[in-house]
Amino acid sequence: MERSRREFLKIAGISAVGLGTAPAVKVFAAEVLGQPEMRLGKDALMAKHWGLVIDTRKLKTSEDIKPMVQACHKIHNVPELGNKNHEIKWIWEEAYHNAFPTMENKYLDERVENTPFPVLCNHCENPPCVRVCPTKATFKREDGIVEMDFHRCIGCRFCMAACPYGSRSFNFRDPRPFIAETNKKFPTRMKGVVEKCNFCEERLAVGQMPACVEASNGALIFGDLEDPHSKIREVLKENFTIRRKQTLGTGPSVYYIV
Amino acid sequence: MLELALKGDKKYWGWIVALLGVIGVGFGVYLWQLSFGLGITGMSRDVSWGFYIANFTFLVGVAAGGVMVVLPYYLHNYKAFGKVTILGEFLAIGSVVMCILFILVDLGQPMRVFNVMLHPTPNSVLFWDTVVLSGYLLLNVVIGWNVLEAERNGTKYPKWAKPLIYISIPWAVSIHTVTAYLYCGLPGRGFWLTAILAPRFLASAFAAGPALLILLCMVIRKITKFDPGKEQIQALAKIVAYAICLNIFFFLCEVFVAFYSAIPEHTDHLKYLFVGLHGHGAYVPWMWASMILMVTGIVLLVNPITRKNEGVLAVACIVVFVGAWIDKGMGMISGGFVPNPMHQVHEYIPTVPEVAIAVGVYGIGALVITLLYKIAVSVKIEVAG
Secondary structure (H helix, E strand, C coil): CHHHHHHHHHHHHHHHHCCCCCHHHHHHHHHHHCCCCCCCCCCCCCCCCEEEEEEHHHCCCHHHHHHHHHHHHHHCCCCCCCCHHHCCCCEEEECHHHHCHHHCCCCCCHHHHHCCEEEECCCCCCCHHHHHCCCCCEEECCCCCEEECCCCCCCCCHHHHHCCCCCCEECCCCCHHHCCCCCCCCCCCCCCCEECCCCCHHHHCCCCCCHHHHCCCCCEEEEECCCCCCHHHHHHHHCCEECCCHHHCCCCCEEEEC | CHHHHHCCCHHHHHHHHHHHHHHHHHHHHHHHHHHHCHHHCCCCCCCCCCHHHHHHHHHHHHHHHCHHHHHHHHHCCCHHHHHCHHHHHHHHHHHHHHHHHHHHHHCCCHHHCCHHHHCCCCCCHHHHHHHHHHHHHHHHHHHHHHHHHHHHCCCCCCCCHHHHHHHHHHHHHHHHHHHHHHHHCCCCCCCCCCCCHHHHHHHHHHHHHHHHHHHHHHHHHHHCCCCCCHHHHHHHHHHHHHHHHHHHHHHHHHHHHHHHHCCHHHHHHHHHHHCCECCECCCHHHHHHHHHHHHHHHHHHHCHHHHHCHHHHHHHHHHHHHHHHHHHHHHHHHHHHCCCCCCCCCCCCCCHHHHHHHHHHHHHHHHHHHHHHHHHHHHHHHHHC
């Protein structure tokens, strides 16, 4: 109550400065000043900056990737459309030279050549998708997760053009008939909106690790990048890692041990 | 003045009915798209913008091109253009209407379009594009209407219109600059990531817009008693000539930077468009046709003998317009998406329903321009007595 009154006064003050006439001005002020508040449950896992390390040494064949993809796509109601144009994927497999096209090597060691690389949204520190979204339907949370509001998205697909990793999918048609088994705990999407990996924020909120991490047999390490004592930081201290298209300055939160 | 659009002969009404037919077909297909989703188009996860956004981009240029008659008349007092400024402004209105419609038909959730205003996001270029486009539409409607009405009444246009006219000149530049910024600020798209994109867009705009205007002037002279004038058409032709030269020059600058630096992220898109990549090259014949058309246009327009022959000039304008449409419409958008961020080639070909919807949008634009031109020409004839 106290808080909302203060919010109101703040907005009213700004509106008064802006002559307080046009409702657009009020909305504008509220949008700019009113920081969204994040409320956490008692079991919620928290971090200053969630990150992921993918230890590709532990991934030999597609069979090692499949469980992660299946776990993710199942709980997030990702449809199986069967048409490559309309494909929706949150996490999938690419070859090294596709995942890291700017670091292609003419003579690559055989292991890396044959290793399947899981790719997903990088939850960038400086996400171009968030910069271009005209409605704030995609936004970066305080804990570094780049999130989507499926209900605000107008389907302009500017974020898909902006993402340098091809991590986003668009619902070219109603996905619901193509979901084998609907998980009632997570929303299905409607046609005409964009979607992508959400680092399982809905699971973190109830104290669970991301589904892909759980299904990875230890190949994926998830944790707080800003906590120097976290496991993920230990792994990063001990291993040389690379990130996708680092030169673009997007600051991916997903690291790869090759 | 609106009543002037309601008085016409059989041919006029025949044309209107034909346009309504085209619009009706497009609208019908759009209803299908609305219920099925954008899956009826050729767009995909990799090429997520296609024919709609391509035509939008091209038409922003045509709209901005209208300023090429406004500027010489109001800033340099080039009196001859007084006869055709209204045609430039009304062409801009029709083009902006089409731009807005192309954005609307491209949205996955069009009923949520007002979210852009409800949650204004100044860091999004698309937000600014909405602002400049609707502003440009408003400016041209207010200016065009008041100036024409004053002309009809034999008075001078109201004083407050003058500052609006001056504002509309840089505003025209802004609409195409902001539209270029939609593309050239994206980190992972090497084809668009170039500071010359906005200048290049403007150059092709100042070629395609006035080229279309010349053709429209010729049509008006043929089917009405109003003659936009030989001098006017020749002056416009010179504008088209130099603008299309600049467009090719800017393009060659791109080619040099890409291929001399030889950075794959920049060369791959051009290779895909002009010679094909990894065995895919659906756009190769189109891109070469576009280059040949634009160069032909340069030859015909720069040479005074061919330019002064109005028959040849009409051909030159058509080749410039079509060449610029292929270059900027088709090539610019799909070329930017192929190869994709994973350096895979996934081609895009528009589907028949997609083209039908686009043709419907062009039909609406043509209808708007027809009605506005009918009013303008009727006033001109009335004033001339």
